[in-house]
Amino acid sequence: xxxxxxxxxxRYSSWNQLRKSTAWLLxxxxxxxxxxxxxxxxxxxxxxxxxDELKQAEKAILSLVQRDEFSALLEGKQVSGTVMPKLNxxxxxxxxxxxxxxxxxxxDDEMKHPIILSxxxxx
Numbered sequence: 001x002x003x004x005x006x007x008x009x010x011r012y013s014s015w016n017q018l019r020k021s022t023a024w025l026l027x028x029x030x031x032x033x034x035x036x037x038x039x040x041x042x043x044x045x046x047x048x049x050x051x052d053e054l055k056q057a058e059k060a061i062l063s064l065v066q067r068d069e070f071s072a073l074l075e076g077k078q079v080s081g082t083v084m085p086k087l088n089x090x091x092x093x094x095x096x097x098x099x100x101x102x103x104x105x106x107x108d109d110e111m112k113h114p115i116i117l118s119x120x121x122x123x
Contacts, residue, residue, distance in 0.1 A: 023049045023057035063094050069118040070096055
């Protein structure tokens with residue numbers, strides 16, 4: 001799977017292009033699922049993407065990259081010899097984030113628990 005994720009990330013020249021393309025693919029997937037179930041597809045035929053669709057695409061990309069890079073951690077295995085244990089990782093909505101002492105800080109959850117990613121030039 002590593003080659004597939006890497007190929008996907010290198011196919012696009014910017015984060016925004018990757019995010020938009022993923023959002024369109026996710027919308028197409030929803031459209032097909034709605035047609036199979038016989039549901040209305042009118043709201044899925046809009047000419048522009050919503051902010052919510054772009055956010056869902058971002059989560060899908062980050063989740064895919066994390067599954068590729070941190071599969072052992074997601075399976076619940078102990079990861080030794082890395083920085084991971086020091087970050088006290090937590091899983092929030094399928095995304096691995098930094099845990100720690102900021103839990104009670106008066107900050108947004110995104111600031112308290114940043115997303116953990118390995119180095120990749122496209123991200």
